Amino acid sequence: MEYGQEEAPLRVLDNLNFNMERGDTVAIVGPSGSGKTTLLQLLAALEQPTQGKINLDSQTLSALSPDELADFRRDNMGIVFQSFHLIDSLSALANAALPLDIAGKPNATQLAKTMLDRVGLKDRVQHYPQQLSGGEQQRVAIARALVHQPRLILADEPTGNLDEKTGKRVADLLFELHAQSQSTLVIVTHDMRLAKRCKRLFWLESGKLRVEENSELSV
């Protein structure tokens, strides 16, 4: 994966080749600037690889048009962004219901309420993002990412902005929801305690990937 102009491209990821199994938990780790977010964006098809391809089950993501990609993402992925990306003009409930609303599901509000309850925000459903703490906003973002039970959950530094206690709570929640839905969970993190809760560690450095099976899984 390269960024930038043709005459001076910046090669961020170089010849990566890996598989993930359904139900896997993967932590993407590595120094700042090593391409962790880039890799997550590629998996989310928010960026396209300069060379090579990414398949999710039998679907090659780069073969899809932007509209098809948006539909594919909506149906199959839940993305938790580092800076939440909540919509300020929508309540917590409307934010959490968004993926289902967009997909035209009739019971979107009820499912979003149930999900907000599960993330401990039953009493905050009518609050707007600016009326919520960082941890609460992150939990709304998780509820929104998981409300449609995606096959693939992608989370970029999901605990990065949170204090230790809230961070642990948010991480517990991600793993719990992952276990219940048998989805594949991919987390970008600097936090090795969080990374070690994953079955596999993807170490990125100087554009290369080293995959390590986690023998000391600490859930």
Ligand SMILES: Nc1ncnc2c1ncn2[C@@H]1O[C@H](COP(=O)(O)OP(=O)(O)OP(=O)(O)O)[C@@H](O)[C@H]1O
């Ligand atoms: N849109 C872009 N255009 C040009 N260069 C980019 C772009 N996005 C990222 N980069 C560069 O690619 C490299 C990898 O960035 P990336 O954000 O993937 O790293 P990271 O490992 O997630 O870093 P951090 O841990 O600091 O968040 C960096 O050198 C960055 O400057």
